[in-house]
Structure formats: structure tokens, C-alpha cells
Amino acid sequence: MMKMRLIFALLILPFPSILKVWFYRIFFGYKIGKKVKIGLSAIIADKCSIGDRTRIGHFNLFYRNQDLRIGSDVILGFANKIFGGAVVDIGNKCHIFRFNEINSILDPLVLGDFDPRLILGEGTVITVNHKIDFTDRVTFGESVVFAGRNSNIWTHNRQKTAPVSIGRNCYVGSNVQFVAGSSIGEYCVLALGSVVTKKIDGEWKVIAGMPAKAHKDLDEDSKVLVTYPTRPDLQGITGALPTAG
């Protein structure tokens, strides 16, 4: 079944977006909203829904997602790979830029319970060249900015897994690492190069270092790093205000 879908999705790749959307609706049974644009990208999922006005750029590949839910007004840039998982839930107005590898191990041989689910809250931004393993659950709250380059999230230590979560409105700096079972609270700044090794509680903190620790409360000037809307059309998200004036 998946192989047939893969072949079919590759065959229709060069078709104009309008035809591709039509094919996906008719032959794959995907629920695709109005004004959705799909570039030279393939979507191979058991089940898929895409909200209105979402734009998927070129060379993106969704492969073997069991239940793929892409909200409305989502922007997916160039050459992102999103593989595997029981649920991939990309909230409304998320923006995933380019070259991200977002992967749940296909047919994993892991011990105990695990929950291969990726949940991106509304308005979350993932920039460039990050690697996110969601063999166990990965949750980003609303308006998280996963910024810079080369950050990693790992939810497995060989065959043992544990979930990772990032609270709403966090600004995650470049080159950070999350180990399985780690998390940070809401409205926090995670400094460049941090390694998060465990659950770090608290809100409005500057978290930094290896292992990462909460260093101080965010001062008034720095609060804008976690309150400024992640997209110009997100002025209205509750809690994402005040904006930088």
C-alpha cells in the first residue's frame, strides 16, 4: 500500500499544484482545504488533512506518517523530511523553513511504552537544518521559536525512549541539544549551545549551559524575545502579546 502510494506520489510530483491536490483528494482520500499549494513535494501518509491556505514548497517529503494533520496557513519551506510517527500534528500558522530532518524511527525495536507523536503548537517556527527525533512524543507549545541552526532533539537512548517538551513561547537558541526525557517550561530563553538533560521547571527564565540550568529570570528588556509574535499574522494569539513596539 505504502509502496503504491510512494510510486503514485512520485509520478504526480511534476503536476501543477491544483492537479496534485485533486489527485491526493480523490486517490489517497486526503482532506485538503481551500487554496492549498503543494510544490514538487510528496505526501505519503495513511491519513492526512491539510487546512486552508497552507503552502508546501519544493522537495519536502512526508513519508509513512500514520495520521498527518497540517493546520491552516502553515508554511513549509524547502527540502524538509518528516518521516514516520503515529501522529504528526502541525498546528495552524506554523512555519518550518528548510533542510529539517524530523524523524520517528520506522518500525522501532524499543523497550516499554512509547508514543511516537509530534505536536507543534499554533504559530511555532522551526528554522533551518535541525534534527528532531520523535520516536517518543515531542511537544512544542504555541509560538515556540526553534531558532538558528543545528539543534537536535533525541527521544531515544538506543532502545529506551522518553518524551521531550518545550513550553509555549520559548525561544530556543542555535545549536542546542535535548536528551530523552528533558523539557523546559514556558516563556523561557534557551541560550545558544545549551544541553538540556532533564526537566527544567519555571517560566520566564534564561536557561543556559551544559548541563543547562535556569540562570536568572528574564529581565524586562529581554521579555520581548518570548513575546514578540512569531509571524506578522499572529498578533492575536493569546499570551503572545505584548508585541515589541
Ligand SMILES: CC(C)(COP(=O)(O)OP(=O)(O)OC[C@H]1O[C@@H](n2cnc3c(N)ncnc32)[C@H](O)[C@@H]1OP(=O)(O)O)[C@@H](O)C(=O)NCCC(=O)NCCS
Ligand atoms: C541567552 C541570550 C539571549 C542572552 O540573554 P540575556 O537575558 O541577555 O542573558 P545574559 O547575557 O544576562 O546571561 C544570563 C546568564 O546566562 C549565561 N549565558 C548566556 N548565554 C550563554 C550561553 N550561550 N552559554 C552558557 N551560558 C550563557 C550568562 O553568562 C549569564 O550567566 P551568569 O548569570 O552566571 O552571569 C544569548 O546569550 C543567547 O544565547 N542568544 C541566542 C542566540 C542565537 O542562538 N541566535 C540564533 C538566531 S535567532
